[in-house]
Amino acid sequence: MKEALVQPDLSVRIIESPIPTPGPDEITIQVVTLGINPIDWKAADPQVANALLGMLKAKQYANPGKDIAGYVHSVGSNVQEFKLGDRVASTNHGGGFAEYAIGPGFTTYLLPNHVSFEEAVSYGLGYLTAALNLYKELRLSEPWNPATETTPLVIYGASSTVGAFAVKLARLSNIHPIIAVAGRGAGFVSSLLDSSKGDVVIDYRKGSEHVISEIQRSDPKAQNVLDAISIPESISLLSSIPDPVNRQMSLVLPPEAPTVNPRINITVSFAPLLWEPNDPSGPDGEITARIALKAFAYITFRYLVHAQANHLISPHPCEVLPGGLEEISGGLKNLRDGKNSARKYILRIT
Known part of the structure; x- marks a missing residue:
């Protein structure tokens, strides 16, 4: 598959990578649309990334994409909610600037039929x-x-x-x-x-x-x-x-x-x-598993399915950038330079 790695100057390098294999509680998604968030350009700048993310133990990605929508390609051994071919959207810590990406079970959700992939990816991290x-x-x-x-x-x-x-x-x-x-x-x-x-x-x-x-x-x-x-x-x-x-x-x-x-x-x-793997504010301090926050995310995205299905919430305005993964660079630079207002940049890559 093709994957975009973001460089410190916000240019992108397209490489060939293997399709990721999902962990037990994960889903591999064939990406149709992806979203670009302000934190994505910040994560590409080493100094800014260290200031924002330096305290985190979770893996940091040269491919910082977080919001994706597409079709379920494969599922982990513990996943029961999704099956191959389902239309889904997901948010992850990184890996989303690619033709296939991993969606954690607690932030992946089924799309109502009337919600397009472009609309779906406008939600995500925001x-x-x-x-x-x-x-x-x-x-x-x-x-x-x-x-x-x-x-x-x-x-x-x-x-x-x-x-x-x-x-x-x-x-x-x-x-x-x-x-x-x-x-x-x-x-x-x-x-x-x-x-x-x-x-x-x-x-x-x-x-x-x-x-x-x-x-x-x-x-x-x-x-x-x-x-x-x-x-x-x-x-x-x-x-x-x-x-x-x-x-x-x-x-x-x-x-x-x-x-x-x-x-x-x-x-x-x-x-x-x-x-993050642990929650230092939990009852057992540093060794407390990060369960509560993941449960919050799971419930929040299941409510979103209800709100979308019943037309209670609307997507954020989007601007679909032309071209493929190479266009990520222009979107990131516009966000860095303050050229975006009241809309989210997205790409359709499939």
């Missing part, structure tokens, strides 16, 4: 990260147990894949008002909101003072905050909203300590931890 932030870190009501009281939620970076899926999941959870902060994608974000329940979009291009005042207008306490961008500038802005008592702020990347207000309860929902 959808999972949004769910982790809302339900694991902020402990908000899930869609199957929706909120019965007013629950304001601030989402910074709401036009990003993570931010947009956070908006969609929040609405399914009856979490309102949603105070969504966006820039060029503000129009797209506005289409996802319900103004009758107090949802608003704030344009960060109007400056920090404007953003803070508008957040306070809708949510004076700002107790539930999701920063889907998690760069020093966004963390600093959200930390400077007055009256931080009881504020929870969930990030998608580890913060730089000087930018964080010590009075705010900061948590980080870093999806790559899903593929």
